[in-house]
Amino acid sequence: MTTAEEGRQRLDAASVLNAKRTLLQLLARAGVWSGDAEEMIGFVEAGALALAYEEIGGAGRSAPDGKGEAYAAGWLDGARAVADELGGVAERALRQALAADPTTDSPDDRPPVGRTEMERTKVAVTPIYLSFTDVSDLDPEVTEQVLGAVLRTMSSRQRSRYAGRLAEFATTHREHLERLYAEYGPGSAIAIHGRYTLVHSPTSVAVLERLAAAPSALYEEWDAAELPPAWLDGLTKAWGAPA
Structure with missing residues (x-):
């Protein structure tokens, strides 16, 4: 782990899961049905990923200066690949929140209102x-x-x-x-x-x-x-x- 990585604040998977379970319990005590709570948390998760995708995939990002053209080209290709993958993760998270099978999802369907x-x-x-x-x-x-x-x-x-x-x-x-x-x-x-x-x-x-x-x-x-x-x-x- 580099010095820069040590200075970053990140939640580990166990802490994220703990926060989610805590929120579910608090919502349950407030009378929110677990299915509704899971759905709303899923939307928040999908939304956070979508916003992150928009931020890192936005125009105006450039490679670090002074590394040469080959480095810059590789850096930009890598950044685009990461952004594309994050976009895919955001899409899958939304599908999961919608509880829809991605192989059968149709934009023309009108299911009952939840x-x-x-x-x-x-x-x-x-x-x-x-x-x-x-x-x-x-x-x-x-x-x-x-x-x-x-x-x-x-x-x-x-x-x-x-x-x-x-x-x-x-x-x-x-x-x-x-x-x-x-x-x-x-x-x-x-x-x-x-x-x-x-x-x-x-x-x-x-x-x-x-x-x-x-x-x-x-x-x-x-x-x-x-x-x-x-x-x-x-x-x-x-x-x-x-x-």
Whole structure:
């Protein structure tokens, strides 16, 4: 072991496993089912690997100076090989977290919505919604029914990345969303119009994203869930999407 390696702080495998088991026990005491806890820990692990892959594989990395062209070329080839392998590890970790067989996984599958998928989406939509408007007393409180329809338009893999997709959607369409919530949301002149009821729910962010990205699939799942057609029509009109 070199002096540089001795100065680095790393957790050994036993310590990592101990931390994971400790977290599982703490979550169990809080009433979190072990399967849900394992899934969430798996997502955190896969996410950490994905972020590490992005960091070491990012542009702008260069070989140490003063070693010659041959050394630099070999160094860069080695760095790319390590980054590619880490990307593969991150992909396998995500597949494991999704509990999917990589030989049969299909991006077109729409499995039943899991409990952690629902909770992750709730956590994702609320701060985005509150960045545009306030909590409304007119919230219809149908979060799980609406988000269930939204999530059923996606595969498990798409759901695993949905928080990021929602954040990107909110950033890309910020001005449009600001106008929509100002005109139709809490405190607006038409706030109590039943057609725009869903604008008072944080789930509206996810519904709007699906209207923009997959309107046909959303209408199909909306009908299957027997949700009020007027709510979806109202958001469609407010968003300006074709009905």
